[in-house]
Amino acid sequence: MKEGCRRFRDFCDKEAGMSVKNDETKIPVEASRALSIVENCLGTSLLGVYLHGSAVAGGLRPNSDVDLLVIVSRPLTHADRRFLVAELLKVSGRYPTDDAGRRPLELIVFHRADLTASAYPARSEFVYGEWLRDAFEAGEVPEPVSDPELTLLLAQARQEARALIGPDPVKLLPVIPDSDIRRAIGDALPALLGTLEGDERNVLLTLARMWRTLVTGEFVPKDVAAEWAMPRLDADAAVLISHARGVYLGTVEDDWRAWRRQVRQVADELGERVAALLSHNS
Structure with a gap:
């Protein structure tokens, strides 16, 4: 955990305008590992990485996922998608039970240009979740998708998310009418x-x-x-x-x-x- 946080801090020191949120929110180990993967894959195109969901709203429950929202300055390439899937499969806990006791990850990537208040439904560049594990293990690679649930996710994240890398979420996430x-x-x-x-x-x-x-x-x-x-x-x-x-x-x-x-x-x-x-x- 401490090693992961130190890596993120070092990364942010290199990137002008980046910051690591330093508050009382505990970063789950699964989030720390996912952040390292995202950093390695997306590098300087990262604008923000945010912890949201149960981890910041009431605390993680026994069956809670670890939810991460990533914002990038460019569309993802096919190679980016393949890398993210392959690496996240290794660190995300299986649902409903994981032999190693890890929690499932849900990681969603948005392209900054798609985050406008007028865009409905919201569009994501990439979604990783354990309900997709079988498809990913069979070789499928997620493509961009538009979904009303993403609109609700953005509205809730703007209210509660905590920045791990990047500015306060209200700086990047749109106001959802x-x-x-x-x-x-x-x-x-x-x-x-x-x-x-x-x-x-x-x-x-x-x-x-x-x-x-x-x-x-x-x-x-x-x-x-x-x-x-x-x-x-x-x-x-x-x-x-x-x-x-x-x-x-x-x-x-x-x-x-x-x-x-x-x-x-x-x-x-x-x-x-x-x-x-x-x-x-x-």
Whole structure:
């Protein structure tokens, strides 16, 4: 960890305008290793590297990914993409369990020229995540992609991210209009509901967070969104949201076999609440 941070500091000393964030946020070891990979691959085209997600908002939970957002001054080459995939596969923890105890990495690269408030949906140059491991190990290389979830990610990262290299995130990340946040939630909703089976915890908590964001305009950790949602639901639905929250916090097992029918009902109810708010605000 200390060696990694020293390397990043040395790198920043060489690059005018670069800085390493020095606050109380602990840099996960997986982030330290990923930063070294990004530095080796992208060098002087790096404008900023940001830690976001659970690591900076409420703390890493037992099943949390380590989330990194990278901003570059040029498009990635095919060789860049192949190098990043090959090296990140070596340091990212497998999901759902990793024999070495490493956490999964999610690393997304954006080209600075694509980060404009008028660009919808947001476009990324490169995405690494453990849900793509099988494809990467089979030789696939990620290409640029536009997705409403990237718009939501940028909006949340601008609010909470911590700079590891580069300026404060508000200097590089665009202001996402409220209209685009609502649009992105609406566009992402059908796909989210379609992935419920096998990902019950994440889907229920993401729906709760969408609901809360539409009501309050804020992005909060998933357990906080669940706490907010529970008293606003009937008792049976609140039990399932409480269970999802417990799984997220690592206090209960990720077992939904006793609630398969009820899970779908609660997910649909949350989806309807989100859709109603979107319709009301349109």
